[in-house]
Amino acid sequence: MKEMKVDAIKDGSVIDHLPPGKALEIVKILKPSPTASILLGTNLVSGKMGQKDIVKIVNHELGRDELNTLALLAPEATLTIIRDYKIYQKSKVELPSQVADLFTCPNPNCITNAEPAASRFHILPGPPREMRCHYCEKVYKAEEVVEGRV
């Protein structure tokens, strides 16, 4: 079966090798600018994975916070930065050991929800992928925390 192609982009980010069915959720959580053009491919044929999703964000290069978020949601993903139709940089996402000021702690009684304090989570060795709040010490599933991205 011939693989369906998602249109090439001139400049921006290509997030490939996402688990099938994850593309929409990832775009929703990454929250690129509201006017950004985004191309989605879902349940595409993949040699490595059987099926995969792919997201292309036009004119936007993912920054460190977005990469960390992506790593928590889809640790197997690859990111390619495209400049003028050419591959500028290609990398596998890497799981950070901790993330700061990126997510809200799901614990309503955590000090970071009461004071103007930046949240901080330690990423625990998985699976399952779990995160421990640096302050209230509660452990959460990564998806649960990532959904609350600020």
Place this chain on the structure above:
Amino acid sequence: MNNLISMNDLSRDEILELVQLAGDIEEGRINPSLKGTLTALLFFEPSTRTSFSFDAAAKRLGGATLIMSGTGNTSVKKGETLADTLRTIAEYADLIVMRNRFEGAARYASEQVGVPVINAGDGANQHPTQALLDLYSIAKTQGTLENLTVGLVGDLRYGRTVHSLVQALSPFKPKFHLLSPAHLALPDYLLRELDNKGIPYEQSETIESAVPDMDIMYVTRIQRERFPDQEEYERLKGSYIIRNATLEKAKKNMKLLHPLPRVEEIATEVDDSPRAYYFPQAKNGMYMRQAILSTLLEVL
């Protein structure tokens, strides 16, 4: 050790050093002086027992204290942030002891100020000085902290003293009996910690069959307000009251601990039993807090 925030931060050696030091202070082998030091006791939630224990600990070693209990007449009530309150007080005091209803408050505080911070309770999270005084009490009564079987009874879900104690004992190869109503069971994240560390535990809703196995029985209060259904509370509370009869089959060395205040979960008839250790346990708290204050104020 720069602060005392969570039992998770302490190594096995640091725990043993504090237990040893508390014993040395109690027995008069080491006499640290806190003369010239000022310790701020900031209890954003009112407390008598823990604040008195710290106050006595500091004053009996010649140190001075500032005490805030509740936030009634303070700028906290005017909307001042915790960070600002602490930064101001850190300008006067050499050390801050704090209790706050928000979890993680003490860790956050320690990052805001340049003086040592001791966590005297942060919401349902940690109460490390209680855990350390519990360890000191266990070591004193059992002669060791290693390989003990500990029964935890009552509210294991919301009781922060239980959470800290479970973590505090973890390096010493304990075995736990977790005895509570189902909806007040030890939180999943702590059960997972036990699983990951390979620490054996048994969970049950009844106490009796576990009693003969225990070296320590640690009882906590089941609070009425934790029950959505008051009839359920009335029905259950009786099953978690310790009487002399409950302890009949206990081992000779078994001691009964309770973080206090006790309401009715240990019948007063037990107070005269050689197994009752909750009042000496409170006194041990003062020596352990002296050990902690002396270490953090670097007067040893």
